[in-house]
Amino acid sequence: MSSQERSQFEHGQAKSEENINTKDFLIGALIGGMVGAAAALFLAPKSGKELRNNINEQAVVLKERTGQLRESAMSKGTQLAGTAKEKSNVLAQSVSRQSIELVNKVKSIKPIESLTGGAEENKTAVSNKQGANNDEIQKKLEETKKAFDETEYKYNH
Template identity: 35%
Template sequence: MEENVKNESHAFRNFVTGVVIGSVVGSITALLLAPKSGKELRKDLESQASIILDKTGEVRNTLVERSEHWKEQANDAAIKLSEAVKSQTKEIVDKVQQVKREHMDSPEKVLEEAKERIAMLSKEIDELQASKK
């Protein structure tokens, strides 16, 4: 997703650069090649400068809108990632605590089972000794 946004941003930046450069070159070429008086040339220059400023303002507004959109997408992605990390962390902590509880109970259980088995073996040994007499 991030790479797609970068590609989109790069392509849009190239387009805007091309529009601005094309406008400037076209305006200068038209003004220099047109046979006009000084006053007419100044008026044309002012007019072209005004048009360029308007277009630049439009491009700026478009860039601001797109950057806000990209910012929202980045924030949404960050929130989703944060939630996923929190969820995974909680699951891991719960599992660790469960394993810890199981192993904490385990020594007592093992000791109890060992005692029971020792008692059973002791009883069997006594029975075997009694049967041999």
């Protein structure tokens, strides 16, 4: 991972932590507001009918607010999942491109004939080594894709 990609990743992590802290604050403020409103309603000197009406009105307001917060959280979650998916696709393409370049570089290296063996033995050895490298690269790409898929699943759920 290049230093620029690492910097972007760390910046994204910092923003994610900041969003989580903001979310925690909003949830705490909402709960504190509900507790405060309930305490004010119960401690206010009103008749039973007025108190029930006020509780019903506050319940409707609270339901509307929670609906708005839920929709906001869902849209932000979808947006974060989309961003994570986009960045993971860019990273996967970059890894794939770099691995292809590496494979091409390895293929372009010409074997040197050994003193004891012929050119055929060297070609076979290089071919076997390239096949092993290709398998290893494919395995690493599959592991990376699996990690990205798991991350995407976590963001979506």
